[in-house]
Structure formats: structure tokens, C-alpha cells
Amino acid sequence: MATLVSSIPDYQSRTITRTAVTTRLWHAYTLVFAAVCVMVGVYWDISWHMSIGRDTFWTPAHLLIQAGGLIAGISSGYVALKTTFAGTTAEREASVHFWGFRAPLGAWLSIWGCGAMLTSAPFDNWWHNAYGLDVRIISPPHAVLAIGIFAIVIGAVLLTLAQQNRADERTQRGLAWVLALTGGMLIMNFALFLTEYGEGRMMHSAFFYQVTAAAFPLALAAMGRAIKLRWAATSAAACFTVMMLVLMWFISLFPATPKLGPIYQHITHMVTLSFPLLVIVPAFFFDLVFHRFDGKLGTLALASILGVTFVVTFVAAQWPFATFLVESPLARGRLFNAHNYVYWMNPRYEALTRRFDPPSPGEWPFTIQLLIAMGIATLTSAIGLARGRWMTRVRR
Amino acid sequence: MNRFAAIAATTAIAIVASAHIGSPNVVFDGNAGAYPVRVIVRPPEVVPGLAEVIVRVEATDAQQVLIRPVFWRTGARGAPAGDEMRRVAGEDRVYTGQLWLMAYGAYSVYVTVSGARGSGTAIVPVNSLATGRLPLAPALGGILVVLGGLLVAGLLTIVRAAAGESLVPPGEAFDAAKRRRANLVTAVAGPVLALAMFGGAKWWKAEDTSYQRRMYGSPAAVPTMTVDATHRTLRLAVHDTAKFQAIYAPVAPDHGKMMHLFLVRLPDMDAFAHLHPVQSDSLIFNGEVPALPPGRYRLFGDLALENGLSLTVTNTLDLPDAKGAVAPSDSDDAWTVSPSVARLAPQAATSLGDGFTITWHGDSTLLAGRVTDLRFIVRDAKGVVAQLRPYLGMAAHAVVLRDDESVFIHLHPMGTVAMVSQQAFALRDRGDTTAGGRLRPEALAADAMPAMSMSGELTFPYEFPKPGRYRIWVQVKPDRRVLTGTFDVDVR
Numbered sequence: 001m002a003t004l005v006s007s008i009p010d011y012q013s014r015t016i017t018r019t020a021v022t023t024r025l026w027h028a029y030t031l032v033f034a035a036v037c038v039m040v041g042v043y044w045d046i047s048w049h050m051s052i053g054r055d056t057f058w059t060p061a062h063l064l065i066q067a068g069g070l071i072a073g074i075s076s077g078y079v080a081l082k083t084t085f086a087g088t089t090a091e092r093e094a095s096v097h098f099w100g101f102r103a104p105l106g107a108w109l110s111i112w113g114c115g116a117m118l119t120s121a122p123f124d125n126w127w128h129n130a131y132g133l134d135v136r137i138i139s140p141p142h143a144v145l146a147i148g149i150f151a152i153v154i155g156a157v158l159l160t161l162a163q164q165n166r167a168d169e170r171t172q173r174g175l176a177w178v179l180a181l182t183g184g185m186l187i188m189n190f191a192l193f194l195t196e197y198g199e200g201r202m203m204h205s206a207f208f209y210q211v212t213a214a215a216f217p218l219a220l221a222a223m224g225r226a227i228k229l230r231w232a233a234t235s236a237a238a239c240f241t242v243m244m245l246v247l248m249w250f251i252s253l254f255p256a257t258p259k260l261g262p263i264y265q266h267i268t269h270m271v272t273l274s275f276p277l278l279v280i281v282p283a284f285f286f287d288l289v290f291h292r293f294d295g296k297l298g299t300l301a302l303a304s305i306l307g308v309t310f311v312v313t314f315v316a317a318q319w320p321f322a323t324f325l326v327e328s329p330l331a332r333g334r335l336f337n338a339h340n341y342v343y344w345m346n347p348r349y350e351a352l353t354r355r356f357d358p359p360s361p362g363e364w365p366f367t368i369q370l371l372i373a374m375g376i377a378t379l380t381s382a383i384g385l386a387r388g389r390w391m392t393r394v395r396r
Numbered sequence: 397m398n399r400f401a402a403i404a405a406t407t408a409i410a411i412v413a414s415a416h417i418g419s420p421n422v423v424f425d426g427n428a429g430a431y432p433v434r435v436i437v438r439p440p441e442v443v444p445g446l447a448e449v450i451v452r453v454e455a456t457d458a459q460q461v462l463i464r465p466v467f468w469r470t471g472a473r474g475a476p477a478g479d480e481m482r483r484v485a486g487e488d489r490v491y492t493g494q495l496w497l498m499a500y501g502a503y504s505v506y507v508t509v510s511g512a513r514g515s516g517t518a519i520v521p522v523n524s525l526a527t528g529r530l531p532l533a534p535a536l537g538g539i540l541v542v543l544g545g546l547l548v549a550g551l552l553t554i555v556r557a558a559a560g561e562s563l564v565p566p567g568e569a570f571d572a573a574k575r576r577r578a579n580l581v582t583a584v585a586g587p588v589l590a591l592a593m594f595g596g597a598k599w600w601k602a603e604d605t606s607y608q609r610r611m612y613g614s615p616a617a618v619p620t621m622t623v624d625a626t627h628r629t630l631r632l633a634v635h636d637t638a639k640f641q642a643i644y645a646p647v648a649p650d651h652g653k654m655m656h657l658f659l660v661r662l663p664d665m666d667a668f669a670h671l672h673p674v675q676s677d678s679l680i681f682n683g684e685v686p687a688l689p690p691g692r693y694r695l696f697g698d699l700a701l702e703n704g705l706s707l708t709v710t711n712t713l714d715l716p717d718a719k720g721a722v723a724p725s726d727s728d729d730a731w732t733v734s735p736s737v738a739r740l741a742p743q744a745a746t747s748l749g750d751g752f753t754i755t756w757h758g759d760s761t762l763l764a765g766r767v768t769d770l771r772f773i774v775r776d777a778k779g780v781v782a783q784l785r786p787y788l789g790m791a792a793h794a795v796v797l798r799d800d801e802s803v804f805i806h807l808h809p810m811g812t813v814a815m816v817s818q819q820a821f822a823l824r825d826r827g828d829t830t831a832g833g834r835l836r837p838e839a840l841a842a843d844a845m846p847a848m849s850m851s852g853e854l855t856f857p858y859e860f861p862k863p864g865r866y867r868i869w870v871q872v873k874p875d876r877r878v879l880t881g882t883f884d885v886d887v888r
Contacts, residue, residue, distance in 0.1 A: 053476075053496075053498075054476075054496060090566065093566035093567045094566040096557040096561040096562050097557065097561060098550075098553055098554070098557065099553065104562075105554070105557055105558055105562040108550075108553075108554050108557065109554055112547065112550045112551060112554060115543070115546065115547060115550065116547055118543075119540070119543040119544065119547060122536060122539065122540065123540060126530070126532065126536055129442070129530050130442065130529060130530035130531075130532075131442060131529070131603070131604075131607045132440075132442035132443050132444045132445050132526065132607075133444040133445065133496070133498075139603065140596060140599055140600050140603065143596070143599075158562075162562070166565075166566070257476075257477070258476050259476050259477075260444075260465075260476055260496050260498050261464075261465050261466065261467055261470065261474055261475040261476045261498065262467035262469060262470040262474045262475070262498065262499055263470060263474040263475065263476060264470060264474060344498070344499075346469075390558070390563075393563045394558075394562050394563060395562065395563060395564065395565045395566060396561065396562045396563075396564065396566065
């Protein structure tokens with residue numbers, strides 16, 4: 001699957017110097033490691049809130065997120081200081097200016113992400129005091145935190161990309177897989193933030209497909225274009241799926257009981273997020289579209305094909321799978337994790353999870369809404385394509 | 397005791413409209429099995445939020461004190477395992493702890509004391525309602541603005557680098573054309589970012605509005621008077637006003653009455669009545685107003701719900717003159733007019749009527765934010781401590797009202813809690829409720845009243861929420877009639 005793309009002119013347009021590639025490879029890997037820490041920490045933290053509830057600053061999940069943020073911030077800060085004050089010519093030439101300092105673009109983005117994460121801490125603390133401890137993922141301070149985490153992941157992507165875009169073919173192959181991992185984390189970032197819109201019972205409503213259309217095509221189109229693998233989008237989606245599945249199966253092995261009440265579900269082990277969305281299906285078709293049309297069509301035409309492809313293939317895959325998850329008793333086991341009821345889920349809500357949400361009164365017809373979803377997916381694909389095109393050109 | 401009081405005073409007291417107006421903190425005197433306990437619960441202003449719990453065990457042989465937050469719908473079965481309370485350094489009887497109240501509605505703190513004399517649990521009902529909203533302190537606001545400004549400036553710098561210098565292969569020059577393009581992209585990114593921040597601010601505002609809609613608002617009580625030769629009837633219609641539905645469960649009888657209605661004449665508070673209108677519909681109450689002088693009154697209606705929530709509704713009432721003698725509609729109605737008001741001074745005896753006196757025996761200095769024992773002794777004509785008859789199942793009732801009417805509470809010797817709220821939780825745990833939490837009336841009737849002292853030596857534990865002048869009415873039944881003693885106190 002991992003055949004290198006060598007037909008796209010942009011990829012081979014520059015002369016590569018080995019020294020430029022290897023000078024800061026450790027930093028790219030460090031940032032990827034930091035991003036993995038943060039993403040695993042976020043998943044673990046959500047699971048912690050679903051199962052145990054009560055937390056402190058010092059829970060292992062929080063420590064992992066903070067460690068990831070700090071590793072990203074400190075390593076990038078070090079690179080910035082070293083490049084500015086003691087950098088070699090090669091290092092300085094592979095960097096950009098920022099308020100009098102020099103470092104690669106990815107380093108600045110991860111420092112910025114670390115800053116956003118730090119800023120979200122007092123904001124979030126005040127938020128809890130003002131409006132109560134949240135049991136939700138989507139809140140303004142969490143949005144600031146999520147943007148910070150996005151920035152760290154994208155920082156890792158950019159740093160690795162800059163290396164890939166300068167590297168020789170052999171190094172590119174290794175870096176492409178690291179990039180697929182970072183792409184997987186980017187998809188995971190979207191998926192985690194949209195958890196509250198991605199419950200099984202919502203998957204037969206058009207709104208679910210509109211929300212997912214607003215997020216995933218962006219990541220898939222960008223990574224599909226930027227990563228120098230033949231099956232780039234599929235690889236990134238595969239990384240996302242594997243990470244989510246491993247975390248889902250592994251964390252749920254650990255015993256846990258709620259430390260907050262009221263407890264409606266008497267759980268005995270960690271509750272984890274639902275089975276990952278089947279983003280890998282549209283990702284595979286994105287790669288097929290890229291193979292057939294990239295370089296032959298304009299951005300808008302390609303984005304339209306991708307937008308329609310996303311909605312059609314994602315509905316085709318997720319819709320029947322949702323039927324299985326929501327209605328089949330077979331789904332309520334360790335493998336598919338459809339019985340992952342949080343401790344505070346009351347019986348009335350639990351009953352709701354076993355059937356699909358009915359359409360809202362006055363809602364537009366489903367087909368019209370799917371067309372809107374395709375429009376949204378076209379727009380996000382176009383942004384993703386532009387982003388991906390830009391990403392192939394990042395050299396510093 | 398001083399140390400205990402000092403701990404009790406460590407948290408700022410929230411002055412909010414809540415059940416028992418302006419006085420949300422709970423004080424309970426009772427027993428956890430063989431162990432006498434005093435429990436103070438300070439509920440949070442926000443939900444979910446942390447409640448402060450202080451327990452004083454009146455024994456030295458207690459080994460462990462556990463607290464659990466129990467929500468009415470799930471009962472004790474749906475409560476997390478107990479948290480062990482921390483013994484306060486230097487005190488062998490005082491314990492502190494914190495509990496998360498996660499849901500809106502009726503909670504109880506279950507205090508379990510274990511020791512050589514076995515283990516027992518006290519149920520202390522507490523309302524979990526969002527009553528306050530923390531404003532953004534200027535210092536924190538300033539820090540957030542600075543950090544936000546840095547983030548915005550940093551992001552624009554990154555955008556400029558991303559659109560320009562980062563695309564230049566190492567070693568090549570960042571020429572003027574590329575620089576212009578980068579500047580253009582940054583110029584476009586600025587307004588986009590501003591728009592995103594504007595959207596964020598709108599979102600914040602929407603969240604704030606949504607929170608305020610979930611905040612507790614005291615239900616309305618609408619009084620209507622009808623007067624004829626033999627009746628002066630008050631009809632009180634109660635309904636929720638806030639989006640948060642406080643009256644979620646049916647009204648339950650507390651001390652056998654569906655509502656305890658208190659009337660206080662304004663502005664001098666010189667007439668006081670404790671009445672029990674009859675429930676004619678789920679939230680409509682009717683009762684006769686007996687021999688009170690006409691005038692403007694403040695009314696306070698205490699309601700307890702089957703889910704254990706206790707609420708106070710309030711309004712003003714213009715009481716017309718009665719056209720004839722009006723008989724009370726409930727035999728337990730009691731009132732007093734133009735009372736002689738005693739300053740709370742130690743050992744000062746005040747006449748209650750019928751030959752009885754009441755004397756204040758409490759602390760001479762009352763401080764806000766500290767639990768105080770309001771101690772009184774009722775004596776007969778011979779100066780002997782009277783033996784009291786139960787009045788509404790209790791040895792005594794006290795009503796505390798601040799002179800600006802911002803604080804109102806109905807106290808018993810067991811503290812601020814409503815007994816029916818305790819029963820609601822006990823019955824829920826015993827299974828004497830429906831799945832939805834409805835109390836079975838026969839279960840409530842069969843639930844035995846706990847044994848209590850009927851001595852004329854009375855103690856009401858209470859924590860004044862803020863300084864000011866308060867009036868206290870103490871109601872006892874030393875003989876056939878309910879007698880009311882009235883006191884004024886200054887709280888510092």
C-alpha cells in the first residue's frame with residue numbers, strides 16, 4: 001500500500017541535501033511523540049470522566065496531556081533558542097523568523113499550541129467555578145485547549161512535512177509513515193471534539209453527516225495530498241482507527257468505579273469511547289479519486305468530487321454499521337463496545353440509545369439535507385486541498 | 397467549640413435567594429447511630445460544584461466518619477462509596493470534607509460514624525441548585541486578555557511565516573514578491589481571526605445565558621384575599637418562574653402540613669402568624685387569616701417536596717380588615733400581635749403569656765458565618781423549667797427574619813433541615829417509593845417520628861449568613877395554647 005508517489009511534480013522539484021534533513025529529525029520525532037502523549041492523554045481523560053468522574057490536576061491522564069504539551073513547548077523552545085543564538089548555517093536556513101527569533105514553522109506552531117494550552121488552564125478553572133464542573137467536551141475553554149492541541153499536532157505535521165519535502169526518496173518513505181500517524185492524530189482530534197455529535201443514535205440523521213462533513217474531508221484531503229504515500233488518506237485514517245481501537249480495548253481492561261453520583265450505571269471497569277467512525281472508508285475513496293483526478297482537475301472540481309464521495313461513501317458505510325451498533329445485541333460486547341454507558345446515564349436516556357433519533361419537527365427532507373452535507377464536504381475538501389497543496393511546499 | 401466555629405467560618409457565606417431565603421447553609425443536630433453529631437453543609441453556588449461538609453461528633457470514641465452525596469432519584473444505591481473525612485488538627489471531634497453535588501435537585505449528605513459503639517448514619521438533606529454566577533475578576537480578566545492578545549499576535553506571525561518564509565527552500569532568499577504575498581495573506585487572516593473571536597465571544601455569551609436560565613429562581617406565590625362576615629380567606633397559588641423547574645415533585649406534608657405559611661406585618665414586624673393553609677389543588681392553598689390587624693404583610697410559604705427538596709416562596713400581601721370574627725382553618729395555627737420585643741440579653745426573662753416565661757441563654761455576641769446555639773429556657777409561673785407538648789411534632793419552632801427581609805428561615809431544635817426531606821431519602825432507600833421517586837403516602841404515615849426531648853430547655857443551631865439586625869420568633873406549646881416569644885438580635 002505504501003508506494004511512494006513520484007508522479008506529482010511538486011514533490012521532486014527541489015534539490016535535496018542530506019544535512020538539511022537530518023539536523024532536526026530528532027525534533028520532528030519528539031513533537032510526534034509529544035502529540036501522541038497529548039492525544040492518548042485526552043482519550044484517557046475523557047474515559048476517566050466517563051467512568052470515575054472525579055479528577056484532580058494530578059490524574060495520570062492530565063499529567064500525560066501536560067507532559068505532551070510541555071515536551072512540545074520546551075523542545076521547540078530549545079530549538080528556537082539554539083537556532084537563533086547558536087544555529088548552524090543549515091539550521092538557520094531551514095527556519096523562519098518570529099519576533100526576532102528563528103526556528104522551523106512547526107516549532108513555532110507547537111510553542112503557540114503549548115501557550116494556548118497553558119492559557120486554557122486558568123480560563124477552564126474559572127469556568128468551572130463560574131458555571132460548575134463541566135461534564136461536556138465542547139465548552140469555550142475546552143475549545144481553546146483543543147485549538148492548542150491541534151496546533152501541537154499540526155506543528156508535528158509541519159515539522160515532519162518540511163523534512164519530508166526536503167528529503168531524498170528513502171528518507172521520505174519513513175517520514176511518510178510518521179506523517180500518516182500525525183494525520184491519524186489530526187483526524188482523531190476532530191473525532192474527539194465531535195464525540196457529542198457522534199453517538200450511534202444520531203447516525204441516521206442528516207445532521208450527523210453535516211457535522212462530519214464539516215471536519216473529516218478537510219483532514220483527509222490535506223493529508224491525502226501532502227503525505228507522499230500512494231494510499232495517504234487511507235493510511236492516516238488507518239492510523240486513526242488503530243489508535244482509537246487500541247485505546248478503546250486497552251483502557252476498558254482496567255477496573256474502575258464512579259467516584260461521583262448520582263450513579264445510574266454501576267460500572268466495574270473503565271468506560272471508553274464508542275467504536276471509531278468508519279472514516280477509513282471515505283479515506284480509501286479519497287485516495288482513489290486522487291489517483292484518478294489529481295493534477296487533471298482544478299481545485300473546485302476535485303473538491304466537488306471529493307465532497308460527494310465523502311458523503312456517499314461515509315453514509316454507505318456508517319449507516320448500516322450504526323444499525324448494527326444501535327440495534328444488535330452482538331454489538332454490546334468488548335469488541336464493538338456499544339454498551340459503553342457512562343455512569344450518569346439514566347434509564348430513560350439509556351432507552352434512547354437503543355433507537356435512532358427521530359427527525360426534528362419541521363426538519364427539511366433528508367435528501368435536501370444530504371445535499372447540504374455534500375456542499376459542506378465540498379467546501380472543507382477545497383480548504384483541505386489548498387492546505388495540502390501548501391503543505392507540499394513547506395520547506396522550513 | 398471556638399475552634400469548630402472558626403472552621404465553620406472559613407468559607408465566605410453565599411447570600412443568595414434559595415430555599416429558606418438568603419440562608420442556604422444547612423445545620424443539623426441529630427444522631428448517627430449511637431453518636432450525636434452536628435453536621436454543617438455549605439452547598440456550592442453552582443452545579444456541579446463542591447459542597448463543604450463539617451461534622452462534629454459529640455463523642456471521643458468515633459474512629460471513622462464517612463460522607464456520601466446521595467441524589468434523591470437514585471438513593472443510596474446510586475451514590476459513590478463514602479469519602480473518609482479528615483480530622484481537624486488539634487481537634488478530636490471535628491472532621492471536614494468536600495463532596496461533589498453533580499445534579500440539580502434534592503441531595504442528602506449521608507454521614508456515617510463508626511466506632512466502638514457500632515456504626516450509624518445521619519441523613520442531612522441539602523438542595524443542589526445553581527444560585528450564583530461568578531463574575532470574571534478584573535485581574536484574571538486582564539491576564540486572559542494579555543494571553544489572548546499574545547496568542548492572536550503569535551498566530552498572525554505564524555500565518556505570515558506559513559504563507560511566506562516557510563515556503564522558501566533553505567538557502568534561497570525571501571524576496572520582495574513573496575514577502576508581499578505573505579503580508580496579503582496575513583491581512584486577510586486578521587479579519588478572519590477577528591470573526592472567529594467574535595464567534596467565540598457570542599458562544600460564551602450564549603453559554604452564560606443558558607446557565608442563567610438553569611439557575612434557581614424562587615417560585616412565585618400569588619395571594620388573593622376574599623372577605624365576608626365570617627371569613628377572611630387567603631388563596632395562595634404557587635408556580636415556577638424560572639426555566640429550571642424547582643417544583644418537580646408533588647408537595648409532601650412536613651409535620652403533617654402541606655404548607656407552613658408565615659405572615660409578618662411590615663414595616664415594624666409587630667404581627668406574626670404561623671398558619672397552615674389547606675392544599676386544594678396541587679399548588680393552590682387556601683386558609684383563613686385569623687385575628688391579625690390589617691396592613692401590608694410579608695408572606696413566606698415553606699414547602700417540602702416528595703423528592704426531599706424544600707423551598708420557600710415569598711410575596712407581599714395587603715390584608716384587609718376582617719368583617720367579623722374569623723375562626724382559624726387549622727387547629728395548629730398560631731399568631732401573635734404587638735408583642736413585647738426583648739433584646740437578646742443573657743438571663744432576661746420575657747413573658748410568654750399564660751404565666752410562662754422564656755429566657756435567652758445563648759452567646760452574648762453573635763457573629764455571622766459561625767454556627768451559633770440559640771438557647772432558650774421556658775419556665776412556668778413557679779420558675780420551673782416547663783415540660784413542653786409537641787407542637788407540630790416538635791418541641792419548638794423558631795423563625796428568623798432579617799429586618800430587610802433578605803434572610804428568612806424556619807428552624808427546629810434539629811437545625812435547618814425539613815424532617816420530611818430526611819424521610820423522603822430514608823423511604824427511597826427502603827424501597828417505599830415508586831420508580832419515579834413518588835413517596836407512598838402510607839409509608840410516610842407509618843414512618844415513626846424519632847424520639848426527642850420535650851424539655852423547656854431549647855437549642856436551635858443556626859448560622860447567621862450576614863451581619864445585621866434579626867428578629868426571632870420562638871413558638872412553644874407549654875400547655876394548651878401555642879405561645880410565641882419575640883426577640884431582636886444584632887449579629888456582627
